[in-house]
Amino acid sequence: xxxxxxxxxxxxxxxxxxxxxxxxxxxxxxxxxxxxxxxxxxxxxxxxxxxxxxxxxxxxxxxxxxxxxxxxxxxxxxxxxxxxxxxxxxxxxxxxxxxxxxxxxxxxxxxxxxxxxxxxxxxxxxxxxxxxxxxxxxxxxxxxxxxxxxxxxxxxxxxxxxxxxxxxxxxxxxxxxxxxxxxxxxxxxxxxxxxxxxxxxxxxxxxxxxxxxxxxxxxxxxxxxxxxxxxxxxxxxxxxxxxxxxxxxxxxxxxxxxxxxxxxxxxxxxxxxxxxxxxxxxxxxxxxxxxxxxxxxxxxxxxxxxxxxxxxxxxxxxxxxxxxxxxxxxxxxxxxxxxxxxxxxxxxxxxxxxxxxxxxxxxxxxxxxxxxxxxxxxxxxxxxxxxxxxxxxxxxxxxxxxxxxxxxxxxxxxxxxxxxxxxxxxxxxxxxxxxxxxxxxxxxxxxxxxxxxxxxxxxxxxxxxxxxxxxxxxxxxxxxxxxxxxxxxxxxxxxxxxxxxxxxxxxxxxxxxxxxxxx
Numbered sequence: 001x002x003x004x005x006x007x008x009x010x011x012x013x014x015x016x017x018x019x020x021x022x023x024x025x026x027x028x029x030x031x032x033x034x035x036x037x038x039x040x041x042x043x044x045x046x047x048x049x050x051x052x053x054x055x056x057x058x059x060x061x062x063x064x065x066x067x068x069x070x071x072x073x074x075x076x077x078x079x080x081x082x083x084x085x086x087x088x089x090x091x092x093x094x095x096x097x098x099x100x101x102x103x104x105x106x107x108x109x110x111x112x113x114x115x116x117x118x119x120x121x122x123x124x125x126x127x128x129x130x131x132x133x134x135x136x137x138x139x140x141x142x143x144x145x146x147x148x149x150x151x152x153x154x155x156x157x158x159x160x161x162x163x164x165x166x167x168x169x170x171x172x173x174x175x176x177x178x179x180x181x182x183x184x185x186x187x188x189x190x191x192x193x194x195x196x197x198x199x200x201x202x203x204x205x206x207x208x209x210x211x212x213x214x215x216x217x218x219x220x221x222x223x224x225x226x227x228x229x230x231x232x233x234x235x236x237x238x239x240x241x242x243x244x245x246x247x248x249x250x251x252x253x254x255x256x257x258x259x260x261x262x263x264x265x266x267x268x269x270x271x272x273x274x275x276x277x278x279x280x281x282x283x284x285x286x287x288x289x290x291x292x293x294x295x296x297x298x299x300x301x302x303x304x305x306x307x308x309x310x311x312x313x314x315x316x317x318x319x320x321x322x323x324x325x326x327x328x329x330x331x332x333x334x335x336x337x338x339x340x341x342x343x344x345x346x347x348x349x350x351x352x353x354x355x356x357x358x359x360x361x362x363x364x365x366x367x368x369x370x371x372x373x374x375x376x377x378x379x380x381x382x383x384x385x386x387x388x389x390x391x392x393x394x395x396x397x398x399x400x401x402x403x404x405x406x407x408x409x410x411x412x413x414x415x416x417x418x419x420x421x422x423x424x425x426x427x428x429x430x431x432x433x434x435x436x437x438x439x440x441x442x443x444x445x446x447x448x449x450x451x452x453x454x455x456x457x458x459x460x461x462x463x464x465x466x467x468x469x470x471x472x473x474x475x476x477x478x479x480x481x482x483x484x485x486x487x488x489x490x491x492x493x494x495x496x497x498x499x500x501x502x503x504x505x506x507x508x509x510x511x512x513x514x515x516x517x518x519x
Contacts, residue, residue: 036194041071047101048072052194054123056175058186066175068187069127071100073117076109083224084195085115085474086188088122090206090230092355095119095126106461107203111471115201120191122211124172124179124351131176131351133168138348140164146301148395149374154367158399161353165401168354171347179351180358180405185214192222199224201474205458206230206431210359212420213411213439216446220417225477227421227470230428230458233435235410235442238362238394242373243380244432245390250381252311252429253277255455259316259491266317267324276327277383292329305388311429312457314491357397361407364398389430411442421473421480423450423459423466426488430457448479454488463489 038048049071056064075081087107089099099106100119107117121128140160148154169176188211192200201224204212209228216223236244257273260266268276283289284300291298298306303326310319364370377386413420420443424436433451440447452459452466459466465486472478 035196036070038072041101044071044101046073046104048074049097052191054187054190057178058183064174066123066129068120068123068191069097070118070120070191071097072119073100073103073112075112075114075116077113080114081116082114082475083116083199083201084118084192084197085111085201085203086118086120086191087202088119088204088208088211090204090208091125091352092122092207092359093125093351094207095121097121097127108461108467108471111474114475118191118195120187122179122184122355123187124175124355126349129172129175130349131168131179131354132171132347133164133350134171135346135348137164137167138350146395147370147374147391148398149367149371151367154370154398157395161396161399162401165354165357168350169402172354176354177358177402178405179355181210181214181355182218182406184211185218188215189219189222198222202226203460203470203474204228205460207232209431209439210234213413214406216413216417216420217411220414223417223420225418225421225474227423227460227474228439229423229460229470230431231422231424231436231439232431233438234359234408235438236408236435238364239373239376241360241362242377242387242390242394244434245387245430246377246381246384248427248432248434249308249311249384249387249429252314252427252455253307253384255427256311256314256316256319260320267320269320273323274383276323280323280326281385289326290329292325298326300385301388304384304386308384308388308429311455314429314456316491353393353396353400354402356393357400358402358405360393360397361404362394362397364394370395387429411439413443413446415446417446418477419448419479420446421450421470422447423452423470425452425454425456425459427455428457448473448482448484450480450484450486452486452488454486455491459486463487 036050036052038050041047041049049069051070052068053065054068055061056066072084086096087099087103088094088096096119098119100117103112103117103119121130123129124131140163145153145157145160148157188200199222202212202215204210204227206229209230210232212226212228213232213234216226233244260268260271260273263269280289280303281300284298284303287297287299289298289303290296307319307323310316310322364373374386377391381387422436422440422443424431424433426433436449440449450469452462454462456462460470461467463486466489469480469484469486473480
């Protein structure tokens, strides 16, 4: 399952770093030569920026290279410094450089006292040789195919995804075919060496948990501590992937409805949220639902997608106000929500499908199979019908010509790794609680599991409990007791704690009419 990265006993030199290859993985030896050259980030006097040149393909380390971008916010108390905490905000496609730059407002003062916060843009993302595609190819949007349940629609989407991938490969270059999370794990260890660290600590949220999981599998002895917040389960197959995501979105919508029932400030208080929603969906299905702020029709998929975008916060008050504006036909004044305009450029960054489709093998065997999955999805999610994130991820890979470099497998972390801190919200609309439970089962004694009894995507910073426990773990390596739960914070207070400075960890928004996603 892992690629052979070097010949047995082969030793190469990469930027002054000795690398010893084995059939299982590249084992990076002690650093040699010049470390990363840091300089002040533009407009960020307290943050350092740097770069590291790494192989495009770790199986051929003497071949083409790319430049990986990094940012570092140094520990505020050098005398108390423990080491480097590498961070990733998820996506795939989230910028770790931005994450580190916002670190003073995301991470607690206590954590920043003890750690250098180091973020990096993973290969193919933002400043690290980004995946770029022609705006023209992206605008074709698969002939508006979102749900290919007919043979003609399935063929159109297959052809479009192939065309888009080939366009992106042409404009991106060789790196396009080496974006998987195993390659990123090797990049992470190269960063560790360049930083001069024997071991690193890690905080990853959402898709950042997959990067952490792959690093833990490959380099267990190089981990000091690892927090996996809002977890990916990289062992599920197509039906489970789609249905668990549909179920968790349905659960989050149900929690929103309960909040409206008990909260007078909810714009839908006193009404049946389910009845309002059912009526809006019926109007959207009939082509008669219009956003009052924009004189344009809203399809059922756009309604579901826009509604879902409020749930990771969760921004329930704003969601209720918007749904009420759709019901009544009166604008709530939110001009940004349905804006689908594209920049006036020839090329655009679009890393999500290129990365996701190299990490996941989620086949759909024709239109009949898609129709069957759609029926199952609507059965488990009668209100929301589907997770647009899950549906878009799966359909975005139909016909995608790049090789799946890192297919799903059960997570296996050796005993040489420390205990990993796993945390998930009970009502997470993006990474289901069931995924975290599955990860903990796969990790066995290598996992300490904490449940946040509240809502939304990403738990750190939502309450003193969800902040203090991972902080204490990272600083002291003291693991929480088995069965630890953090009480739910009120939705308004929890969302306020994340906005506006917190880097986005919400689901990417779909391109209109196609399953692929972009931020």
